[in-house]
Amino acid sequence: MxxxxxxxxxxxxxxxxxxxxxxxxxxxxxxxxxxxxxxxxxxxxxxxxxRNSEVIHAGIYYAADSLKARLCLRGKRLLYEHCQRHGVGCRQLGKLIVAGKSVINELEALQAKAACNGVDDLQWLDRRQLQQREPAVEADYALLSPSTGIIDSHxxxxxxxxxxxxxxxxxxxxxxxxxxxxxxxxxxxxxxxxxxxxxxxxxxxxxxxxxxxxxxxxxxxxxxxxxxxxxxxxIHLCKGDYFSYSAASPFGSLVYPLPEKNTQGLSIHSTLDMAGQVRFGPDSEYVDERNYDVSPSKREIFAAAIATYFPAISAEKLQPAYSGIRPKLAARGEPxxxxxxxxxxxxxxxxxxxxxxxxxxxxxxxxxxxxxxxxxxx
Ligand SMILES: Cc1cc2nc3c(=O)[nH]c(=O)nc-3n(C[C@H](O)[C@H](O)[C@H](O)COP(=O)(O)OP(=O)(O)OC[C@H]3O[C@@H](n4cnc5c(N)ncnc54)[C@H](O)[C@@H]3O)c2cc1C
Known part of the structure; x- marks a missing residue:
């Protein structure tokens, strides 16, 4: 046959x-x-x-001339157009990358990297401007990325x-x-x-x-x-856990600290889903097996990381939510x-x-x- x-x-x-x-x-x-x-x-x-953050990224972090940088920028434009044309839920909320005075040079380096990738719309906010936009956030400076958004990925x-x-x-x-x-x-x-x-x-x-x-x-x-x-x-498995927050969202934008030095992940940040519920994560941990469980024992680690930019965090309101696994080509510690x-x-x-x-x-x-x-x- x-x-x-x-x-x-x-x-x-x-x-x-x-x-x-x-x-x-x-x-x-x-x-x-x-x-x-x-x-x-x-x-x-x-x-x-x-099992991801459902963030439409601007294209800030990736190496110049990389596929990640080029395809993120083009993909972002195509994705917003697709959402508009086909009625898929998305919101261009903007994202703040926040930092203290002592690491302002890292924020500047990030802006320069973004510019190399063609992301030239980042705006500096000082403490006062940041307080006006996001009163719950504690930081000296922020870079605002207006083109970052969220999407209903399903x-x-x-x-x-x-x-x-x-x-x-x-x-x-x-x-x-x-x-x-x-x-x-x-x-x-x-x-x-x-x-x-x-x-x-x-x-x-x-x-x-x-x-x-x-x-x-x-x-x-x-x-x-x-x-x-x-x-x-x-392919190295790198797990990222998320915690939900059982309170009204303290933020209207996405709030990110500076990315991890080893670029495994973007640090424990806060994103919103399309219903306006805030979630924190993902962290990053290389694992040997696929297991999507989120251990409640990470609550205090998450709370400490989040407190660096959101001092009013209540650890008891953090609830294990879900996790995802990144298919990394870089082993632990590699660029x-x-x-x-x-x-x-x-x-x-x-x-x-x-x-x-x-x-x-x-x-x-x-x-x-x-x-x-x-x-x-x-
Ligand atoms: C924690 C985390 C956060 C992230 N956050 C973001 C973000 O905010 N923004 C962003 O842009 N990207 C984000 N990403 C990345 C994004 O989610 C992925 O790049 C994307 O989902 C990968 O999709 P995929 O189709 O390659 O993989 P998958 O969605 O895993 O699809 C692969 C499919 O192949 C199927 N399959 C496997 N083997 C077989 C087989 N032998 N026969 C038939 N079917 C098979 C599987 O069942 C699966 O359905 C994140 C990723 C993670 C892990």
Whole structure:
């Protein structure tokens, strides 16, 4: 029996796979092609994409000329446009990066870095201006980033899937990719549908294969024949916990201290969700296993970190909320690494695109990352 055949198979229905599906199906070259998004879970976005801060980042922190910087800036613009056009909830609340007098040079360095990346709208606030804007915040200076915002990430992913399906993209949930082998034209993909004891084998063919499996991108890459296994980078799991705050939000903007020196994370900051509820986090901790539990024992550590910019914090109002895991390419203590979006054509595997290390600002950059993949496949 002839195998089902697709032009493109996208592995993983996180925000990246869904954005790729939409941008591919909107592109002239792929608009009439058969595209399938294959997802192991019962629904979309159940891993990194639903366990993050839901912040639309401005593009301040990333190394000059990096993919993170370029795709964050472009992605931010595309994302606000998408939200407006398709009625996805987002709010451009602005963000304050706050600091004391003794570290003003670090704030200046951050402004210079942002300018290198093309973020030229940062504004300085002195203590008085900061007090006027955010009376609950204690700091000598702040940099205001007016283009930073928040988004309803679930509604965003839903819109991506819905629009892609309207373009003819097929969505295959509960389907785990087990192996990918080379065929005379493209690839043969072996999957199990259904999960558990009742799962069934299903095999199909595709011309191009896009690996955007998030935390599993490395292990999936090792299952791809011809994927040049020696170049598969190691993915380090770096967990971030969040605490909610059972009180009305003390802030109207997002409030961040200076980022951690080792750039593992952006320090325990405060963000708001679309309902106006404040949450604090994420911290950053390299872990060996996936475990999304948040230990209440971290409450005092969080309270101490938050008190540096919000002295009126009540530790007892902090409640363990949720956590997410970053797919880091940098091991503990190593300098931050860039996204990898790799085309294997020149390495002898045409049609294979793999994405590794899509940590923050992946949500912000998602549509720009997707356009990058469309270009590589065109
Ligand atoms: C703590 C934290 C905070 C963050 N905050 C922000 C932020 O505020 N702003 C921002 O821009 N970015 C943020 N990010 C980054 C952003 O969330 C990610 O870049 C983005 O969600 C990555 O999406 P993804 O599609 O690559 O991964 P995922 O959402 O994990 O999707 C991968 C999918 O692949 C599926 N899969 C895996 N293996 C297989 C297989 N063999 N077969 C079939 N399916 C498979 C998985 O089930 C999963 O659904 C944050 C990340 C973290 C962890």
């Amino acid at each position: 002839a195998l089902d055949r697709f032009d493109v198979c996208i592995a993983g229905a996180g925000v990246i796979g869904l954005a790729i599906a939409l941008q591919l199906s909107n592109s002239r070259r792929f608009s009439n092609k058969a595209i399938v998004v294959v997802e192991r879970e019962a629904g979309f976005g159940q891993h990194i994409s639903s 509604a965003y992913m839903q819109s991506l899937l819905h629009l892609a399906q309207n373009n003819g993209v097929e969505f295959a949930p509960r389907t785990e990719i087990k192996a990918v082998s080379r065929a005379s034209q493209g690839f043969i993909v072996d999957t199990r549908i259904g999960g558990g004891n009742n799962s069934e084998a299903y095999q199909f063919g595709c011309e191009s294969f896009v690996n955007c499996a998030g935390l599993d991108a490395g292990s999936l890459a090792r299952k791809i024949e011809g994927g040049k296994q020696q170049t598969v980078p190691e 931050a690494a860039d996204f990898i979006i790799e085309n294997y054509e020149k390495k002898g595997t045409p049609g294979l695109i793999q994405l590794f290390g899509i940590e923050s600002p992946g949500l912000t950059a998602s549509l720009a990352i997707a356009d990058e993949v469309v270009q590589l496949l065109s």
